[in-house]
Amino acid sequence: MQFHVWAVFVLCVGLCSRMAFAYLLHLAPMQGYTNKHLRYFVRLLSEKAVLWTEMEKTEDLLRSDKDSKKRLLHSDEEHPLVLQLGGDDPLAMQRLMQREVRLYGPFDEININAGCPSIQAGGASYGASLMLRADRTRELVETLAHERQQPVSVKCRIGTYPLPQEEYNDDYNTLHEFAYAVSKSNCLDHIIVHARAAVLAGLSPSKNRNVPPLRYDFVHRLAKDFPSLRVTINGGLSLKQVLASSSISSSSSSNNNKDIDLFLDHNLDVMVGRDGLSKILDLWHVDANNHVEHWHHRISKENTSSNKKSKATTRAIAIKQYGEYAARQLEEDASIVLAELLLPLILACEHLRELVEEQDDEVGGREEEKQGREAMCDVEDDVEACCSVVEAILAKGCNKDSSSSSNININSNSISITSKNEGRRRRGDVKNIEVEGEEAEEEEEEAASTSRDMQGELKRVLRRTKAAIGTKVMNKIIRNREK
Numbered sequence: 401m402q403f404h405v406w407a408v409f410v411l412c413v414g415l416c417s418r419m420a421f422a423y424l425l426h427l428a429p430m431q432g433y434t435n436k437h438l439r440y441f442v443r444l445l446s447e448k449a450v451l452w453t454e455m456e457k458t459e460d461l462l463r464s465d466k467d468s469k470k471r472l473l474h475s476d477e478e479h480p481l482v483l484q485l486g487g488d489d490p491l492a493m494q495r496l497m498q499r500e501v502r503l504y505g506p507f508d509e510i511n512i513n514a515g516c517p518s519i520q521a522g523g524a525s526y527g528a529s530l531m532l533r534a535d536r537t538r539e540l541v542e543t544l545a546h547e548r549q550q551p552v553s554v555k556c557r558i559g560t561y562p563l564p565q566e567e568y569n570d571d572y573n574t575l576h577e578f579a580y581a582v583s584k585s586n587c588l589d590h591i592i593v594h595a596r597a598a599v600l601a602g603l604s605p606s607k608n609r610n611v612p613p614l615r616y617d618f619v620h621r622l623a624k625d626f627p628s629l630r631v632t633i634n635g636g637l638s639l640k641q642v643l644a645s646s647s648i649s650s651s652s653s654s655n656n657n658k659d660i661d662l663f664l665d666h667n668l669d670v671m672v673g674r675d676g677l678s679k680i681l682d683l684w685h686v687d688a689n690n691h692v693e694h695w696h697h698r699i700s701k702e703n704t705s706s707n708k709k710s711k712a713t714t715r716a717i718a719i720k721q722y723g724e725y726a727a728r729q730l731e732e733d734a735s736i737v738l739a740e741l742l743l744p745l746i747l748a749c750e751h752l753r754e755l756v757e758e759q760d761d762e763v764g765g766r767e768e769e770k771q772g773r774e775a776m777c778d779v780e781d782d783v784e785a786c787c788s789v790v791e792a793i794l795a796k797g798c799n800k801d802s803s804s805s806s807n808i809n810i811n812s813n814s815i816s817i818t819s820k821n822e823g824r825r826r827r828g829d830v831k832n833i834e835v836e837g838e839e840a841e842e843e844e845e846e847a848a849s850t851s852r853d854m855q856g857e858l859k860r861v862l863r864r865t866k867a868a869i870g871t872k873v874m875n876k877i878i879r880n881r882e883k
């Protein structure tokens with residue numbers, strides 16, 4: 401009996417200590433991407449992911465109610481949602497905060513951008529250059545904290561350089577001193593560190609996301625030195641690394657464990673940027689990971705709004721539900737930008753192309769083959785949903801339905817999409833298929849032809865999208881998400 405009590409105690413302690421290593425997963429703010437449509441789509445894939453707006457310039461928001469409302473007005477479903485502000489004027493931030501709830505609805509956290517390097521080059525003095533003005537940054541934090549009850553955060557780099565260098569000699573003290581100065585009045589709740597320095601001039605924004613080198617060790621030290629601050633690590637992390645943590649306690653490879661050491665062992669939260677765009681459908685797997693915490697379990701402040709939407713039951717349904725949303729948007733807003741509405745689906749199509757290719761390349765034993773076929777079946781559903789929805793949006797958005805056989809039919813609780821693909825031969829339920837000899841060859845051939853079909857379908861739909869939104873816009877969407 402005593403042994404049992406002891407065993408239960410040990411088990412509980414073990415579980416509790418594991419649960420202590422839970423983290424929030426943020427999808428990074430990314431201009432040109434994390435607009436309200438992408439946020440809606442991501443929320444259908446994951447309830448746990450913390451969503452961010454693009455950086456909003458305080459002055460712009462104050463200047464135009466109509467435009468800012470259009471971008472920031474949000475529904476309960478988007479929570480948890482962080483508003484990121486760009487600016488260095490405390491008075492302007494105060495004025496904005498006084499009307500934020502009335503105009504847009506509440507946010508779960510207000511963030512100050514102190515990491516964007518391209519802003520100084522544009523003649524302004526916020527973004528990463530705020531790292532050179534720690535006292536002003538603290539003033540901004542204090543202003544936001546006094547105006548609102550939501551947590552206030554700063555997203556920064558580990559330091560700055562005025563120009564590109566032959567060699568970068570980063571100094572941890574720069575980050576420590578900045579964090580100390582900004583947090584000393586106890587108004588700062590959270591700091592997000594993109595673990596590389598910013599080069600303030602002479603380097604393009606995209607190069608500034610790949611050089612100088614990453615210094616995760618600085619973020620680890622920061623978390624240790626500031627135990628009362630929430631610290632989030634960002635830069636170069638992939639969803640795969642984050643999702644690998646579900647297997648940490650079982651048989652994960654040493655390589656995975658090394659990735660997990662980057663944040664789990666240091667009690668950090670995680671922010672993923674570009675990889676979240678190029679592998680957007682992988683956000684579907686986030687909620688199943690026990691180490692990824694739900695915002696509402698962690699941050700239990702009174703004013704925190706709750707996410708009322710439960711995620712879709714499959715990825716294909718999430719895609720179709722996005723189609724339903726897009727149809728509503730097209731009906732309600734005559735000035736909608738088609739490229740913005742299509743953006744999540746362009747990202748999904750590109751990701752699916754990669755998944756189909758990966759499945760083609762995969763070699764393995766019987767069990768892997770079977771799992772591969774099952775995964776391929778899901779991918780097939782996703783491809784079908786994605787292509788149909790894009791076709792339907794193009795048909796509706798471009799107002800020229802003559803050549804398209806796709807349509808979105810909405811009723812109160814479901815969406816049905818008819819498309820050219822409907823008659824395509826599907827491979828049915830492969831779960832129970834035992835493949836032997838000739839049958840295996842046939843199966844392989846069929847899989848190859850299905851994957852060719854899928855690639856062809858995705859390429860065709862992406863070509864049509866490019867024709868509708870323009871090559872330049874399309875290329876920008878594809879290029880800027882790449883590392």
Ligand SMILES: Cc1cc2nc3c(=O)[nH]c(=O)nc-3n(C[C@H](O)[C@H](O)[C@H](O)COP(=O)(O)O)c2cc1C
Nearest residue numbers: 428429430431454455594635636637672673674880
């Ligand atoms: C296209 C693009 C736009 C971005 N816009 C913003 C922004 O508005 N605000 C911000 O703080 N960071 C912005 N970032 C930086 C990301 O939030 C993130 O810090 C950076 O990409 C590093 O993370 P990653 O390596 O996971 O992509 C942007 C990044 C990209 C790729």
